[in-house]
Amino acid sequence: MFVTENLNKIPELVEQGIFTEKLKKKLAQKFVNLEATLLRAKVLRELSKVKVDYIIQSAIQPEQASLAYLFAPFVIGNLNINIIYHSQATKTVLNVLNRYYQVEKKPYLKVDDVLQALNIYLDLHDNDLDEVEFFYYAMFNALCRADVTQIYLITNLKLNAQKIETIELFFKIKIHLISTEPSDKIINSTELNMRQLLFKRKDQQYIELCEKFSKLNSQLLSLSGRYTPLQAKQLVEDMFYAEHIYEKLSVYAEYVQTSLQNTGSSNSITFLA
Template structure:
């Protein structure tokens, strides 16, 4: 697909599965010259004034413990790490976020504007791509950004560690393979009591759930080299008790809902005119 051999390494990242014809067609529509865009981002990465973390997470389904990582961008943003989170807009994800804003509504927002205002952005992709195509598409989006310094790949897909190392060296980014297990189950998100999840008063069930979420997300914090596993776990667990995640989510939701309502009002005004 690419002229530059190092870029072809990207299509070998998932063991035994490369770019499908469908994905190649999608990429051709999205990028005028994908190879040039990737190489330009590589060259400019050293000169980026800001450093952004990028999380790519495979589709979250009902009762999967991997839903814990939906809160990762709010955790990182609370620690002053600007972050973009990219995952398919599955019913499980929308069920959680729609309690706070109309997450299913597409908005014509510039990611950089949201990052500057809030230090985080949730990029909820459509679900028309399968897991492999979504993974590759999202990785490419991350590598096309000149400011991305770390990429977290949250997936159950079998990744080639040697190819990850080659991509790290070529693109000058750190790439972490965060393994998830689809069989690892929790309370169905449709039954979550959000006040027990985010506030101090928790029963035994939600104490255990927050411990689980903290343990899973701690792996991301270890990449910064500032925390031990115990410290990272305790820090995240405290965020679920001290309302820090709730506050960050609420601010993000208010911002996005305001943008959505403003956009609707503007469109209505244009139509009426």
């Protein structure tokens, strides 16, 4: 696929995964010359003054505990770290975020402008790609950004660890794999009480749910190398009780809604948390 040998490791990351013609066409629509873009990002990465973390999460299905990671960008953004979160706009994701802004309506937003203003950008992809196709599409998007220095792969796909290491060394980038278990269940997202989840007062059910969400997010945060596991645990737990996640989510939602209103494609929305 590529002239540069090491780049051919990327389409081989998913074990027994097929790099489809559909995916190739979609990448060609976005990148005029994908190989040149990848190599340019590799060269410019060391020169980039801006540093960005990039989360790639496989589709979150109903009742999956991996929903916890939907809050990871708001945790990381609160720590003044630039973060892009890339996942698919499943019903589970929409059930949560549509309470704050109209996810399906996509205003034209410049990623770099949003990052500069808020430290966060949510890239929620339509469900036109299967799990493997989406993984590769998101991975190429991440590697094509010269400012991305760390990538978190949150997935239940089986990935080739040796090829991940090769890509890390070639691109001079850190890649963290977080394996998820689809059978790890929580309550359905339609039943989530966001006020109990994100505010201080919680009953026993939400105390336990926040412990679970905090544990998963603190493990992700500690992978960055910026915080010890204990520091990460304390930071994340505090955010779930001190309304910091809600505040960051609300600011992001207001930014998107304002952009929608400025383009004349939105009605006002009331926050439900």
